[in-house]
Amino acid sequence: MNEEAGGRPCPRCSRQLYHRHCKYVCPDHGVVYDCADTFYYD
Template identity: 55%
Template sequence: MDTASSGAPTCPHCEAPLYKRHCKYVCPQHGPIIDCSDPFR
């Protein structure tokens, strides 16, 4: 899935690297994508 950076997940919409903020992974363009408490990720 993500081979270029340090293992961070990428946005499923635009493939931008997500950054972690307040237990959420956030895309700079699309906002929060993954919640850390989501049992299905």
């Protein structure tokens, strides 16, 4: 498993996000946060 729970909910649907490489991914919406985004925090 290269995916792990990101510990934060999707802002759109509140589902658990997955932290994949440098992105947070929602199972429904795809990438929600990216490390290149200014609002990204770890």
